[in-house]
Amino acid sequence: MKLLTRQEEQILLAIYHLGEEAYLVNIREQLKEITGKYLDVGSINKPLKRLHERDFLATILGESTPVRGGKRIKFYSMTEKGFEALAQVKSSHERMWQNVVLPTRPA
Amino acid sequence: MKTVPSKLIWLLNACTAKEDQAHLQGDYIEIFQIIQYNQGSIKACRWILRQIIVSASLLFTEYFAWRVNMLKNYIKMTGRSFKRQKSYSIINIFGLAVGMACSILILQWVQDELSYDRFHDNGKNLYVATFSNGSTTTPTALSGYLKTEFPEIINTARYQASNASLKYGDKQHTESGGMFVDPQFINMFTIPFLTGDANTALDDPNSIIISQRIACKYFGTIENAMDKSLFAAGAVDLKVTGIFENYPDNSHISCEYIAPLALFKNWGRNLNTWQWNSIRTYVQVGKNTDIEALNKKIINVVQLHREKEQRPLALQSILRLHLYRFNRPGGLITYIYIFTGMAFFILIIACINFMNLATARAFQRAREVGIRKTIGADRRQLIHQFFSESMVLTTTAAMLSILLIILILPAFNNLTAKSFTINFLLNPKVVLGISGIIILTGVIAGSYPALFLSRFTPIKVMRGTLSSGIKKAYSRKIMVIIQFVLSVFLILCTLVVYRQVEFMRHKDIGFDRENIIYFTMGSHFSKNISTIRGEMLNHPGIIDMTVTNIAPYRWNTNAGENDVYWEGKTHQNVSMVMNTVDAHYLKTFGLAITEGRFFSEDLSTDTGEAFVINETAVREMEMESPIGKSLKIWQLSGHIIGVVKDFHFESMHRDIIPMAMRIDPRGYNHACIRISKDKISSTIHFIEQQWQKIYPEDTFEYHFLDDTIDGQYRAEIRIGQLFKVFTALAIIISCLGLFGLISFTTSQRQKEIAIRKVCGASIIRMYYLLSEELMQLVLIAIVIASPVAFWAMGKWVNGFANQVPISIDLVFIAGGLAIVLTMLTISYHTIKAVRSNPVKAIRNE
Numbered sequence: 001m002k003l004l005t006r007q008e009e010q011i012l013l014a015i016y017h018l019g020e021e022a023y024l025v026n027i028r029e030q031l032k033e034i035t036g037k038y039l040d041v042g043s044i045n046k047p048l049k050r051l052h053e054r055d056f057l058a059t060i061l062g063e064s065t066p067v068r069g070g071k072r073i074k075f076y077s078m079t080e081k082g083f084e085a086l087a088q089v090k091s092s093h094e095r096m097w098q099n100v101v102l103p104t105r106p107a
Numbered sequence: 108m109k110t111v112p113s114k115l116i117w118l119l120n121a122c123t124a125k126e127d128q129a130h131l132q133g134d135y136i137e138i139f140q141i142i143q144y145n146q147g148s149i150k151a152c153r154w155i156l157r158q159i160i161v162s163a164s165l166l167f168t169e170y171f172a173w174r175v176n177m178l179k180n181y182i183k184m185t186g187r188s189f190k191r192q193k194s195y196s197i198i199n200i201f202g203l204a205v206g207m208a209c210s211i212l213i214l215q216w217v218q219d220e221l222s223y224d225r226f227h228d229n230g231k232n233l234y235v236a237t238f239s240n241g242s243t244t245t246p247t248a249l250s251g252y253l254k255t256e257f258p259e260i261i262n263t264a265r266y267q268a269s270n271a272s273l274k275y276g277d278k279q280h281t282e283s284g285g286m287f288v289d290p291q292f293i294n295m296f297t298i299p300f301l302t303g304d305a306n307t308a309l310d311d312p313n314s315i316i317i318s319q320r321i322a323c324k325y326f327g328t329i330e331n332a333m334d335k336s337l338f339a340a341g342a343v344d345l346k347v348t349g350i351f352e353n354y355p356d357n358s359h360i361s362c363e364y365i366a367p368l369a370l371f372k373n374w375g376r377n378l379n380t381w382q383w384n385s386i387r388t389y390v391q392v393g394k395n396t397d398i399e400a401l402n403k404k405i406i407n408v409v410q411l412h413r414e415k416e417q418r419p420l421a422l423q424s425i426l427r428l429h430l431y432r433f434n435r436p437g438g439l440i441t442y443i444y445i446f447t448g449m450a451f452f453i454l455i456i457a458c459i460n461f462m463n464l465a466t467a468r469a470f471q472r473a474r475e476v477g478i479r480k481t482i483g484a485d486r487r488q489l490i491h492q493f494f495s496e497s498m499v500l501t502t503t504a505a506m507l508s509i510l511l512i513i514l515i516l517p518a519f520n521n522l523t524a525k526s527f528t529i530n531f532l533l534n535p536k537v538v539l540g541i542s543g544i545i546i547l548t549g550v551i552a553g554s555y556p557a558l559f560l561s562r563f564t565p566i567k568v569m570r571g572t573l574s575s576g577i578k579k580a581y582s583r584k585i586m587v588i589i590q591f592v593l594s595v596f597l598i599l600c601t602l603v604v605y606r607q608v609e610f611m612r613h614k615d616i617g618f619d620r621e622n623i624i625y626f627t628m629g630s631h632f633s634k635n636i637s638t639i640r641g642e643m644l645n646h647p648g649i650i651d652m653t654v655t656n657i658a659p660y661r662w663n664t665n666a667g668e669n670d671v672y673w674e675g676k677t678h679q680n681v682s683m684v685m686n687t688v689d690a691h692y693l694k695t696f697g698l699a700i701t702e703g704r705f706f707s708e709d710l711s712t713d714t715g716e717a718f719v720i721n722e723t724a725v726r727e728m729e730m731e732s733p734i735g736k737s738l739k740i741w742q743l744s745g746h747i748i749g750v751v752k753d754f755h756f757e758s759m760h761r762d763i764i765p766m767a768m769r770i771d772p773r774g775y776n777h778a779c780i781r782i783s784k785d786k787i788s789s790t791i792h793f794i795e796q797q798w799q800k801i802y803p804e805d806t807f808e809y810h811f812l813d814d815t816i817d818g819q820y821r822a823e824i825r826i827g828q829l830f831k832v833f834t835a836l837a838i839i840i841s842c843l844g845l846f847g848l849i850s851f852t853t854s855q856r857q858k859e860i861a862i863r864k865v866c867g868a869s870i871i872r873m874y875y876l877l878s879e880e881l882m883q884l885v886l887i888a889i890v891i892a893s894p895v896a897f898w899a900m901g902k903w904v905n906g907f908a909n910q911v912p913i914s915i916d917l918v919f920i921a922g923g924l925a926i927v928l929t930m931l932t933i934s935y936h937t938i939k940a941v942r943s944n945p946v947k948a949i950r951n952e
Contacts, residue, residue, distance in 0.1 A: 023134070024130075024131070025134055025137045025138055025141070028138065040157070040158055040161045040162075041134060041135060041138065041158050041162075042158065045127060045131060049127070064133070067136075068133035068134075069132065069136040071129055071132050071136065072130055072133060073130065073133060074130035
């Protein structure tokens, strides 16, 4: 199976942390926590679609609210395959980082 | 708190893939509000804009790529339906291609005619001094006077056309397209100089500038020609001081070489006189000059210096010279309108074919539409599909039409006497025009199926309850009617044009025009005219010979004299032309005397003191008994000794005008000889020998009078031919459409035909059944087209002094033609359908 890209990994993790509340606006905020800056909507939506197509994510359409100009929310949640993919990334990371000692810069 | 501006939302939607639009828009709005809350509206708006720009690339991939995919599918479908219904498609495309080729060619012709004289940089400010009757022959002193007296006029130049002979070494030819002009002329007009200085080229009176063509003809190359000297007009050596690129054909003047007008002074011509009109005067006015005001100021300039000249003077733009007649309606512009109309008619006819066949076929494609709709195509997509389909077909037709144009261009050039090359297709204007035609035709032709077919509700289509056949297709009926209205209209116009031309060519002109030749004599010839005449008449082939100042049909009757006085004149003014003849004029041309007698050689008083006038002159001068009355024209006075029966001495475009004939040996220019008809070639050979005796070096140039007469109607003959060709094509295209349509309707009604046949209907009865409907449409078309055509052609014919009557029998001819052609067209399929074995049609249920 193809490994996830760094961005996809971050998005999946963000969704994992958000749990029930995972939709685009929250994901964007969560990613800001992780990476330190806001991403464009387009560059979040696109990997989301891709992940959805690969069955890593499931979607549920929520209610429409006046805050959103009457539009419905699209919630994302992790699927079995999504967890598997994350696990795979994690294990490959661990293997990669095994025995790596970085020189610490003197303070 | 404000919400997102609706325009931005719209933009956002355009940049978002369709399936994402709903929820993403919500997300955008939410984030917008968060930013607005934290950082203010401006920041939020900026953020939205940024999102739009960033996702613009998405717009391309999500929006266009998807469309291109569908387009591919549409093109594939077009190809498939083309293959499935070859005959329809070929009729469709071929008809459209012919129609397009016709309109492109016609519009090219129109555009060429409209381009006359547009290439002059100063074109808008150049004018010709013109008398109210359209004559541009003005006094030689006018030019200088206008320039000094009127500050609005920047520059003036006189112009004299001349076909002088040129000689270099042993090459000597008489060249047409020569002009003698004032030096300013080449600054006023745009002459495309290759070498030489336009400012000074004609300053030396013994200089000449020549076209590339002349340069190559006499000197081989352009380089060779400069500073050489050409012997011109048999009188003077002129140094070549400039060479210009071949002068464009689309100008009112033809220009091969230009020499200074001052040369005429050496030859004894008065170049500064008001006494007579002899030269054309061009005027360049300053930018933004009020030409109306200027015209008011110059209206009587000539009259101030010569009282007898009563025609008002005005300035006429050179841009109008080619297309319009001065102070009168009509002119070439009429034909421009007619042919532009024709181009569109033909295009409309071809488009209607396209639409008709497409709608007829639509019922066969209704199922496809139904399935597409069920699968999820919305109406817009279907409209897209049909439009792109018709675009593909029109583009194919356009390519085919370009091929056709390349093939028929030589014939077209022949017909129009133009010299277009296929390069005109590369002209950006033409390319734009063709693309315009493609899009226009595609949209018009595709609109009906696109808008009509896409309306089908899938259930109806699939259930098969859609009505088919021609019965209910009112719109198709209307279109067939339109098509035939246009066709019948064109047939009628062609018939009227043809009749008018034939009428002018064959109307009795008052004398026998056959077997008369005429030629310019030159001074040696006319000096010894009586001896030459004696020798000539000895030849058995020569019936009679006369000399005159100008042969019939070579007149420029604009030069009619206003200064006419006669015994008993009260107030009315008569403009009269003067014809210098000899005593043999009457017999040579075979004219008839109605009163008095013609000139006699035996009476010395007949020379110079006697007039013979025509009937029109008698009528206009209101004379009771003209014989013996005194008459004074200009300064020439005498008595009227006879009245000659009216005859046409100029083209039928104009009425016969008053004419006076008198004997004056000084005025003889042309010799006219009537030859007996069985000895033409030997007699002409004899005359040539006589000519060679007097002018051993010059070639004998002669013309047949009937050729010259026909030449007067060349424009109309040409127009008539163009009409014939394009009408024929229009009819062919309409018939092609009918052919397709009838084959469709018969195939739709196969079962009905078979059942009727089984029940015992006769073949004739069924033929009637099938053709009845279309025949009705054609009849309606004839009824609509006839009055319109009569009205339009009545206007056209009004432009002629001698008009052919437009009679009702034309309707029968045109209508009959349309009906016969329709019957022929539909017969093939009807007869085939009627004769087919009914078993075949009924069996496969």
